[in-house]
Amino acid sequence: MPASFAPATARTIPLHVIEESALASWCAALPDAQAAWLKATGFSAALGEVALLPDTQGGISAAVAGFGTAAKRARGRFHIAAAAPKLPEGTYRIATFPEAGDPAQEALGWLLAGYCFTRYRDRGGLKARLVAPDDVDAARLETIAAGEFLTRDLINTPAADMGPDALEEATAGLAARHDAAFTSIRGDALLDRNFPLIHAVGRAGPQAPRLLDLRWGKMGPALTLVGKGVCFDTGGLNLKPAGSMGLMKKDMGGAATVLGLARTIMTLKLPLRLRVLVPAVENSVASASFRPQDILTARNGLTVEINNTDAEGRLVLADALALAAEERPDMLVSMATLTGAARVAVGPDIAPYYTGSDKWAHVLGRTARQEADPVWRMPFHTPYETMIEPGIADLDNAPGGGFAGSVTAALFLRRFVAEVPYIHFDIYGWQPADAPARPKGGVGQGARALLAALPEMLEI
Known part of the structure; x- marks a missing residue:
C-alpha cells in the first residue's frame, strides 16, 4: 500500500475507536440490534480488538476498534495500527475518537502499518485504507511515512542487491528527484582525497569503497547528516560467528535512516542547507583486508590502532565526520548501527543518542514522546577517554575490558567533529518481531524525533 491516505471523496465505512471505560455508554446509544450483536461477539474494547456492525442488508454498517486502557496503551504505541490489519478491505473514516488519543500519531501509525517489502515476493499487505482525520497535516504525515518506507526498503534489501553500487544508485536517484547535487569518491581516489579509513575498511570488498555526498538547499542553517553505510559486515579478519553475521545486511541502517530523513526534509522543503555523507563499504575478508594491530592515520591526522577489524563502523564514520566538521555546520548528526553494547543497554526499540547540548x-x-519515536540520552563520559587511548597510537578502535562499549564508541567519534555541535545516534535499525506499524524487518529510529526537533534546535 502506498504511504498515502485514501481520498476524502471515497465511499467510507465509519470507524469508532472506543476505550474500555467508555464502551457501555457508547453501546447504550446504539440501535438495540447492533448493541446486542456487539455483546454477542464478546467485544470488550481491548487494545487492538476489532468488531464489525452489520446493516439490515447483511453488509458492514460500521467498524469498532478497541482503544483499551491508559495502562495498556502505555506499553506500546500506534494503537489503531494494531486494529488496521484485522479490518476487511475498504476505506475507513474515523467517526469516534477518544480524547486520550493523538489523531496525528494514530493516523501516521496506520500509514506505517501499510508497509510491506515486496521486492522478491508479493506478500499482500494492508487492505484497509484510512481517510485522513480532520485537523491533521495529511501531507506531512504522508511525507514522513514515505521517508520511513525508503529507510525500510534499503535495510531490507540483502547485500547481494544493496552493496555500495546500489546504495550509491539509491542516493544519486534521491538527489536527482529533489534537484540536489551529488558526488561520489570511489576506490583509490579515496586515498588521493585523504579518506584513508574509508578506503582501508572497504578495499577488500567486491565493490569499491566510496564516500557519497548529497547537498540540497541554499539558505538557512547548515545541517549535515552522516550515515554508516557498511552494506555487509563479515567482521573482517576478526570474523563474526554465524549467529552474529546473520543480520549484517542491516549494517547500513544508519545510511538508510539519514537518506529517509533527507527525503522527508527535502520534500517538506525545510529552510536549511542539507548535506548528507555516506561512507559506503563492505567489510570483507580477502588478501587486501586491513589487519588487527595495523595503525591507520585518519583524515584529521589522528592515528588509530586496529584492535578489532569488526569495529569498522567508527572508522568509516571518522573520515566522514572529519570532512563534515571542516565546514563547521550548525548541526552535525551521525546515525549508525554501531555497537552491540547499545542493544544490551536499552534493547532494540530505543535509539540511544549522545550530545553535549542539554538544550x-x-x-x-x-519530540520523541510526541512522535512515538523513543530515544534515550547517553553520556559523553569524558573520564572514559583514557579507555580509547592505547599508547602506541592516538586512538584504539576497540578498547578491551568489555565495559561501556557504546560510550567509548561515541567518544571515539567525538574526536573527529572538532567543536561542531554534534549528536550521535547508536541505532539498531531492525524490528525483531511484528508490532503495530512496525513489521519485522528494517526500521528507522530517531528520524521522526529529530525531524520534529529541528525547528527548535536550529531556530528555523
Whole structure:
C-alpha cells in the first residue's frame, strides 16, 4: 500500500475507536440490534480488538476498534495500527475518537502499518485504507511515512542487491528527484582525497569503497547528516560467528535512516542547507583486508590502532565526520548501527543518542514522546577517554575490558567533529518481531524525533 491516505471523496465505512471505560455508554446509544450483536461477539474494547456492525442488508454498517486502557496503551504505541490489519478491505473514516488519543500519531501509525517489502515476493499487505482525520497535516504525515518506507526498503534489501553500487544508485536517484547535487569518491581516489579509513575498511570488498555526498538547499542553517553505510559486515579478519553475521545486511541502517530523513526534509522543503555523507563499504575478508594491530592515520591526522577489524563502523564514520566538521555546520548528526553494547543497554526499540547540548537533549526528549519515536540520552563520559587511548597510537578502535562499549564508541567519534555541535545516534535499525506499524524487518529510529526537533534546535 502506498504511504498515502485514501481520498476524502471515497465511499467510507465509519470507524469508532472506543476505550474500555467508555464502551457501555457508547453501546447504550446504539440501535438495540447492533448493541446486542456487539455483546454477542464478546467485544470488550481491548487494545487492538476489532468488531464489525452489520446493516439490515447483511453488509458492514460500521467498524469498532478497541482503544483499551491508559495502562495498556502505555506499553506500546500506534494503537489503531494494531486494529488496521484485522479490518476487511475498504476505506475507513474515523467517526469516534477518544480524547486520550493523538489523531496525528494514530493516523501516521496506520500509514506505517501499510508497509510491506515486496521486492522478491508479493506478500499482500494492508487492505484497509484510512481517510485522513480532520485537523491533521495529511501531507506531512504522508511525507514522513514515505521517508520511513525508503529507510525500510534499503535495510531490507540483502547485500547481494544493496552493496555500495546500489546504495550509491539509491542516493544519486534521491538527489536527482529533489534537484540536489551529488558526488561520489570511489576506490583509490579515496586515498588521493585523504579518506584513508574509508578506503582501508572497504578495499577488500567486491565493490569499491566510496564516500557519497548529497547537498540540497541554499539558505538557512547548515545541517549535515552522516550515515554508516557498511552494506555487509563479515567482521573482517576478526570474523563474526554465524549467529552474529546473520543480520549484517542491516549494517547500513544508519545510511538508510539519514537518506529517509533527507527525503522527508527535502520534500517538506525545510529552510536549511542539507548535506548528507555516506561512507559506503563492505567489510570483507580477502588478501587486501586491513589487519588487527595495523595503525591507520585518519583524515584529521589522528592515528588509530586496529584492535578489532569488526569495529569498522567508527572508522568509516571518522573520515566522514572529519570532512563534515571542516565546514563547521550548525548541526552535525551521525546515525549508525554501531555497537552491540547499545542493544544490551536499552534493547532494540530505543535509539540511544549522545550530545553535549542539554538544550538539544531536552527538545529531543519532548519530540520523541510526541512522535512515538523513543530515544534515550547517553553520556559523553569524558573520564572514559583514557579507555580509547592505547599508547602506541592516538586512538584504539576497540578498547578491551568489555565495559561501556557504546560510550567509548561515541567518544571515539567525538574526536573527529572538532567543536561542531554534534549528536550521535547508536541505532539498531531492525524490528525483531511484528508490532503495530512496525513489521519485522528494517526500521528507522530517531528520524521522526529529530525531524520534529529541528525547528527548535536550529531556530528555523
